[in-house]
Amino acid sequence: MFLTPNVDTSKIAADKDYLVKLYTELHQSPELSLEEKETSKKLANELRKVGFEVTENFGGYGIVGILKNGKGPTILYRTDMDALPMYEKTGLTYKSEVEVPYNGGKVGTMHSCGHDIHMTNWVGTARYMASIKDQWKGTLMFIGQPAEEIGAGARAMLAAGLYEKFGVPDYGIGLHSSPSLPAGTVGLSDGYTMANSEFADIKVFGIGAHGATPHMSIDPVVTASMIVMELQTIASRSVKPIDDVVVTVGAIKGGTKHNIIPDEVTLQITMRTFTEEVRLLVHKRIEEIARGVAIAAGLPDDKMPEVIFREEFTPANFNNPVLIQSLRKSASKVLEANNILEAEPQMVAEDFSLYGKTEHQVPTALFWLGTVPDQRIQSGDLPGLHSPFYYPEPAKSLETGVTVVSQAMLDLFNQKD
Ligand SMILES: [Zn+2]
Ligand SMILES: [Zn+2]
Numbered sequence: 001m002f003l004t005p006n007v008d009t010s011k012i013a014a015d016k017d018y019l020v021k022l023y024t025e026l027h028q029s030p031e032l033s034l035e036e037k038e039t040s041k042k043l044a045n046e047l048r049k050v051g052f053e054v055t056e057n058f059g060g061y062g063i064v065g066i067l068k069n070g071k072g073p074t075i076l077y078r079t080d081m082d083a084l085p086m087y088e089k090t091g092l093t094y095k096s097e098v099e100v101p102y103n104g105g106k107v108g109t110m111h112s113c114g115h116d117i118h119m120t121n122w123v124g125t126a127r128y129m130a131s132i133k134d135q136w137k138g139t140l141m142f143i144g145q146p147a148e149e150i151g152a153g154a155r156a157m158l159a160a161g162l163y164e165k166f167g168v169p170d171y172g173i174g175l176h177s178s179p180s181l182p183a184g185t186v187g188l189s190d191g192y193t194m195a196n197s198e199f200a201d202i203k204v205f206g207i208g209a210h211g212a213t214p215h216m217s218i219d220p221v222v223t224a225s226m227i228v229m230e231l232q233t234i235a236s237r238s239v240k241p242i243d244d245v246v247v248t249v250g251a252i253k254g255g256t257k258h259n260i261i262p263d264e265v266t267l268q269i270t271m272r273t274f275t276e277e278v279r280l281l282v283h284k285r286i287e288e289i290a291r292g293v294a295i296a297a298g299l300p301d302d303k304m305p306e307v308i309f310r311e312e313f314t315p316a317n318f319n320n321p322v323l324i325q326s327l328r329k330s331a332s333k334v335l336e337a338n339n340i341l342e343a344e345p346q347m348v349a350e351d352f353s354l355y356g357k358t359e360h361q362v363p364t365a366l367f368w369l370g371t372v373p374d375q376r377i378q379s380g381d382l383p384g385l386h387s388p389f390y391y392p393e394p395a396k397s398l399e400t401g402v403t404v405v406s407q408a409m410l411d412l413f414n415q416k417d
Contacts, residue, residue, distance in 0.1 A: 006135075007334060007406045012128055016395055019124045019402070022046070023394045024094050026116040030083030030109040032100065033147040036061040039081045039119070043144045046123045050130035052142065055166075059157035064166055065142040067130060072138025072413055076169035076362070077405065078352060079122035080148035083111045089388035113149065113385045114177025117371060117392050121175065121401035128406050136413035141169050145351075151197070151314045154351035163360060171323060171412055172364035174352045175401060178343075179384050181370030182377050183396035186331055186404055187343030188367045190324040194317035195244070195272040196279050197349030202227065202267040202290050203306040204254075205299065211259030221254060223297045224265040227305070228252070230289045231269070238285045239278055246272040246347050247282065272347040274316050283309060317353035320363035326415075327365055330408040335400070343368045348385075369404075371397040 031039050040061040044054045052065035061081070087108030088095045098109045111117075126142055143162070147153035163169075181187050204227065206220030228249050239245045247269060254265030269286070273279040290305040331340045356364035371392030376382060383389035 006410050007128070007403055008132070009334065009403055011131070012124070012402050012406070013399060015124060015127060015402075016399060019120050019398045020394050022123060023116055023120040023398065026119055027111055028094055028096055028098070030096050030098060030111045030116070031081070032085055032109055033082040033150045033152070034060055036081040036146045040144055040146070043079075043081070043119060043123065047126055047142060050127050052126065052130070052140070059160035059162070060146040060153065062146050062153065062157045062160070063144040064162065065126065065140070065144075066166060067126075067140040067142075069133050069139065070137035072136070073170035074139040074141055074167055075409055075412055076141045076143060076172040076355065077122060077125065077409075078143045078145055078172065078174045078355065079118040080115045080145045080153065081119060082115060082147055082149050082153070083109045084113060084149060084386060086110050086112060086386075086388055088112070090391045092391055110388065112387060112390050114179075114371060114390070114392055115148070117177045117369070117394065117397055117401070118175060119144070120394070120398055121369070121405065124398055124402035125405045125409070128402055129409060136410055138413045139167070140409070141166055148351055151312075151349070151351050154354040155312065158354060158358060163358060168360045169362055172355045172362050173405065173408065174364070174366040175369045175405065176350065176366060177371045177385070177392055177397070178368040179372065179387070179390050180382050181341060181368055182372050182374065183370050183393040184400050185339040185341055185370035186335065186367055186400065187341045187370065188324055188328050188331070189343045189345065190319045190321040192274040192316050193319050193343065193345050193366065194350050194353065195246075195274055195347045196313065196316045198271045198279070198313040199310045200269045200271065200286060201308045202269065202286070203308070204265045204267065204290070204294070205303040205305065206261070206263050206265070207303075208263035209261045211261055214261065217261040218297055218299055219261050220263065220265040221261070223293055223299070224252060224254065224267055226293045226297075227267065227290055230293055231286065234282055234285045234289075239281060243278050244274055244345070244347065245278055245282060246270075247286075272349070274345070314349040314351050315353050315357055317350050317366055318356060319365040319367075320356070323363045323365040326411060327367060327408050330411045331404050334403045334407050341370075369397060369401045
């Protein structure tokens with residue numbers, strides 16, 4: 001049974017053809033991080049069409065759309081805009097055929113993280129909210145963020161003075177396409193939902209020699225290998241069993257040839273955590289392990305490994321519990337109860353988290369929007385985000401996203417203190 005919905009679901013359904021067409025256009029013209037020039041222009045035009053005042057090129061190709069409608073709270077709603085460097089292999093009739101120059105060669109581009117769904121939902125919500133201005137009072141702050149995939153866009157927009165120039169929002173909302181939840185559902189959870197994501201490099205030094213005279217060397221390939229194995233004890237022995245942590249060595253680089261022992265090997269590591277305490281413990285253990293293994297290898301003081309933690313990292317996403325409660329209530333007005341799911345925390349990262357991490361402490365929430373077509377759910381073939389085979393079911397995902405976010409906004413605008 002539905003409770004009486006506040007949003008007019010038939011009106012939202014009537015906009016479906018427009019939105020699916022827009023979705024298809026965005027899907028067929030993906031642009032990589034920091035290159036979202038045409039995409040941002042298109043979105044800016046969509047917002048202008050329905051009465052938003054739009055600022056373009058804000059923090060790169062970022063856009064800020066403001067719709068003022070009397071005295072009331074300000075709600076920020078963010079979409080990201082960038083695609084990934086990969087060839088689409090979905091076989092869809094409307095698949096992306098775009099190829100761009102990349103690292104001296106060529107690469108396909110694809111919205112394999114579903115940012116095209118995010119953008120279309122965002123436009124759909126703007127269109128609907130602008131058409132029912134008699135039902136709410138306040139300010140809509142719609143932001144189109146560049147460069148999410150490289151963790152740079154949110155930071156760039158905040159650094160450009162997003163809150164100083166356009167005001168500090170009372171709430172921040174975002175959604176992300178889910179590659180495992182069915183279209184027609186949403187996944188919500190409060191507290192930490194996505195992890196701190198950091199990168200570190202370890203330069204492991206050694207003393208090189210001919211491959212046939214290992215006794216003349218201190219072999220950094222062996223030292224680096226031992227560091228890789230020792231790093232596995234951070235999760236198993238150093239961090240409390242109930243705390244979440246991932247330490248992954250994604251790349252080992254060193255050497256030139258079969259029979260030369262090199263004098264340097266680099267390890268590239270990603271670390272995922274939720275709390276600051278665990279994050280700093282992981283840093284400490286990485287440094288201790290690198291140094292300890294190097295000492296055991298007999299390296300002198302001036303050849304100790306160099307551990308470089310990248311300073312700018314994506315902090316964990318924290319969903320404000322009160323805001324999530326409100327979102328859940330709003331969703332329950334427009335979706336059947338079995339379509340509102342509890343989402344598990346994940347060790348992936350999203351720079352949406354930053355909008356709630358400024359001194360203003362804006363309450364923010366990023367929820368999952370189910371996107372998977374029914375036949376795929378049944379087959380169990382569920383390619384993840386960033387897979388060349390991932391694709392959403394646009395019509396149903398868009399209808400659900402626009403309905404839930406519009407209802408959430410109406411409820412936030414109309415709540416009594
Ligand atoms: Zn992504
Ligand atoms: Zn994404």
